[in-house]
Amino acid sequence: xxITRKVEFSASHTCWNPLLDGATNEAVYGGEAxxxxxxxxxxxxxxxxxEPDPVTGMIVDLKDVKQVLEQAxxxxxxxxxxxxxxxxxxxxxxxxxxxxxxxxxxxxxxxEATPARLRxxxxxxxxxxxxxxxxx
Amino acid sequence: xxxxxxxxxxxxxASHRLHTPALDEARNSAIYGKCNxxxxxxHDYLLEVTIAGEPDAVTGRLAPLQDLDRFVERVIxxxxxxxxxxxxxxEFSMLVPTTENLAxxxxxxxxxxxxxxxxxxxxxLEKVRIHETKRNIFEVRVDPAVRSE
Numbered sequence: 001x002x003i004t005r006k007v008e009f010s011a012s013h014t015c016w017n018p019l020l021d022g023a024t025n026e027a028v029y030g031g032e033a034x035x036x037x038x039x040x041x042x043x044x045x046x047x048x049x050x051e052p053d054p055v056t057g058m059i060v061d062l063k064d065v066k067q068v069l070e071q072a073x074x075x076x077x078x079x080x081x082x083x084x085x086x087x088x089x090x091x092x093x094x095x096x097x098x099x100x101x102x103x104x105x106x107x108x109x110x111x112e113a114t115p116a117r118l119r120x121x122x123x124x125x126x127x128x129x130x131x132x133x134x135x136x
Numbered sequence: 137x138x139x140x141x142x143x144x145x146x147x148x149x150a151s152h153r154l155h156t157p158a159l160d161e162a163r164n165s166a167i168y169g170k171c172n173x174x175x176x177x178x179h180d181y182l183l184e185v186t187i188a189g190e191p192d193a194v195t196g197r198l199a200p201l202q203d204l205d206r207f208v209e210r211v212i213x214x215x216x217x218x219x220x221x222x223x224x225x226x227e228f229s230m231l232v233p234t235t236e237n238l239a240x241x242x243x244x245x246x247x248x249x250x251x252x253x254x255x256x257x258x259x260x261l262e263k264v265r266i267h268e269t270k271r272n273i274f275e276v277r278v279d280p281a282v283r284s285e
Contacts, residue, residue, distance in 0.1 A: 019194060028200045095196035097140050128145040129201070136138060 002119060003059050004047045007069045009078035011086075012039035013094040029095075037081060042099075043124040044073065046107065048116035060116035068110045073103060096125040100133045108135060141262055142198045143186040146208055148217040151178035152233040176220065181235075182267035183212070183242065189259040199259045211249045212242055235268040239276045242266065247278050 015032035016025050025033045032038070046069060050059040077086055082094040092098055100123040111118045124130040153176040154168035164172050171177065185208055191198050215225060221233040227241045243264040250261050261278040268274065 015196075017194060017196075027202070028195045028197060030200070030202045093196040095191070097142065097191040097198055098196040100140060101138055101191075130143050132141040132143070133138070 001051060001059060002047050002049050003062075003116070004045050005062065005065045005069065007044050007046070007066075007074060008041060009044070009074050010039055010041050011077050011080050011082050012037045013082040013089070014038070015093050015095055017093050029093075032095075037083070040125050042077075044069070044103065045120075045122040045124075046118070047120040047122070048111065049119040050116040053115070060114050064114055065116075068107065068114075072106045072110050096123060096129060096131045099123060099125075100131040104133050104135050137190045139188060140191060140198060141186050141188045142259075143184050143265075144201065144204055144208070146183045146185070146205075146213060147180060148183065148213050149178060149180050150216050150219050150221050151176045152221040152228075153177070154232055154234060156232050176222070179268050181216075181238075183208075184265040184267075185246065186262040186265070187259045188262040189257075192258070199254060199257050203253070207249070207253050208246070211245050215245075216242075235266050235272065235274045239264055239266045239274040243276045243278050 013032075014035055014037040015029040016035060017028075020028070046065070048060060048065065052059050080086055082089045082099070084090065086094075088102065089098070100121055103123060104118070104121045107121065108118050118135065120132060120134050122130055122132045152171075153173065154171040155164050155174075159167070185204070187198055187204065189198055219225060221228050221238065223229075225233070225241070228237070231237050231241075243261075246261055246264065263275060263277045265273060265275040
């Protein structure tokens, strides 16, 4: 059975790779390349997999899930500038793709102590763009 | 290799009438109900295009979003936005423009044009999802045989 928990955070970023010239950055990232940065209201959906406990009827205690998401994602990222304050985005470009994979990397070990397994991370950068990652 | 899926949403408004010449008036009316209205009706369709693959190591992107947006605009939106699907979109001269059929037509058009536009990139087309209304959503996977890889 799958269970999905949703959480939101707002953060700023700029998508610009110094290894590429200005025109290429513009072509690849469009408005996201503005060096002054801009922000998004990210919506994160985290899908966990497991079987309901026969006694509690729950796959996992959602209070624990809430706490993991708060500690691993919201606290370090909410109202932060990703490029300046959230490694590894001082070194790699904080595209929605890279951010989704980083969120997976941060969450994966946190759920190993719970009865649920991390199955899917879905990150909405805007209402019209989302990225999904199911790990390796 | 890490595989991500990137989904982009687009919106277009179009009209249609559900009616097939293969059936008589009574059967059409019984099957399609209000959607059989001879004057047609329309929807604000929401189109989701999903691509998949490994993000580029340098850019961190599966494909430049501007390229995807221009591609979908050229291949789909220009042909369907503010159109009468029955009379202005070639496939529906012979096919009822249900959203099942619309999703299949959109997927086929995207798949056919994809290799020429995105041959140099690792991204492949994965699926097409169309929300006809908030309550009716149609999804079709793109045929792997016509993927660019």
